[in-house]
Amino acid sequence: MSEDQNSDSSTSESEVSACSSSFDPMKVLYSRKTKVPVAKAPMFENIYQFDAAQDKNNEIIPVGNSELVQQREEKKIAEKLQKEKEIEEFNKQRFSHYQGLTSVPRKQKAAKNVLTRLGNMEGPLAALKDCVDRRIRIQVVTRHASGVRGVLHATLVAFDKQWNLALSDVLEVWKRKGVKKRKIPPAMGTPVPRGTAASIFPVPVVTETPLGGGVWECTRHLPQLLVRGEHVVLVNIVER
Structure with missing residues (x-):
């Protein structure tokens, strides 16, 4: 007889029953006699999700309900589009009385200089x-x-x-x-030859x-x- 069969033979119905006072969670994990009280009970990844799911306002969905997840995402997208539509409609009503107005081009200032100010x-x-x-x-x-x-x-x-x-x-x-007597200042250096400056300017x-x-x-x-x-x-x- 194998080790699993020995463990099942030594396990009583009360130890694997979730409603029993002598419930043993370790034997439930390894026993083949384990029966789930509610076959359609939702599954959660951890105790935190289970506690959060007790709140009706929480949107945590049990594991294996992909259809519910998809429905929730579609609902969020629809609500977002509806909100954007309401905001767009509100803005149209808000600025409707400005639609008939046209912007008046600014007059360009005339250039001002010495010659224009003479007059x-x-x-x-x-x-x-x-x-x-x-x-x-x-x-x-x-x-x-x-x-x-x-x-x-x-x-x-x-x-x-x-x-x-x-x-x-x-x-x-x-x-x-x-x-x-005219003197050339020391800072001037060598005097320019006569006629040189006139050839330049x-x-x-x-x-x-x-x-x-x-x-x-x-x-x-x-x-x-x-x-x-x-x-x-x-x-x-x-x-x-």
């Missing part, structure tokens, strides 16, 4: 605007760090509210004190006239010149 000048700047339009010659008194430097006779081309002036056909006249010729007392009057002609407003002392209209 709106008022006050003293309006007189300069008249000089630009009529090509009137003006006289500009300039200054340096310690006083008046000289005078510019020129035609005004453009200007701005900071009194920066763009001039053409400029005749510059200024005064300086004469020096006994035309250097305006400066005419010097002695006025006496060690003072020289310098004159030079410039085709174009830009004067910063902080150097302007006075602007006088020569021609009318």
Whole structure:
């Protein structure tokens, strides 16, 4: 007789009956006399799933019920689609009164620069605007760090509210004190040979006239010149 048959012969009906007080779970596992009280009882993978299944709101399904699992998934998909449809319908009703409206294109701002602002000048700047339009010659008194430097006779081309002036056909006249011996600063290095700078870029010729007392009057002609407003002392209209 085999070992299994010996175990079955020594096992009583009360020990393998789940309703008996002398129920022995170890003998139930190895005995052939074991009978399930409820043949269609659901099966769970562990005790936690069994406890959770007692809650009616829980969706844990016993093992072997693939049809119920599929039905549950189809139900979830249907609920999700229904919810999305409700949200879409709600948004349509919410924004329905905006459907007839059309967006108005923004007006593009006109470009603003010195030339476009000249037409709106008022006050003293309006007189300069008249000089630009009529090509009137003006006289500009300039200054340096310690006083008046000289005078510019020129035609005004453009200007701005900071009194920066763009001039053409400029005749510059200024005064300086004469020096006994001109020296080249050490930082300048070797002096440029005479005529070399003129071959690279035309250097305006400066005419010097002695006025006496060690003072020289310098004159030079410039085709174009830009004067910063902080150097302007006075602007006088020569021609009318």
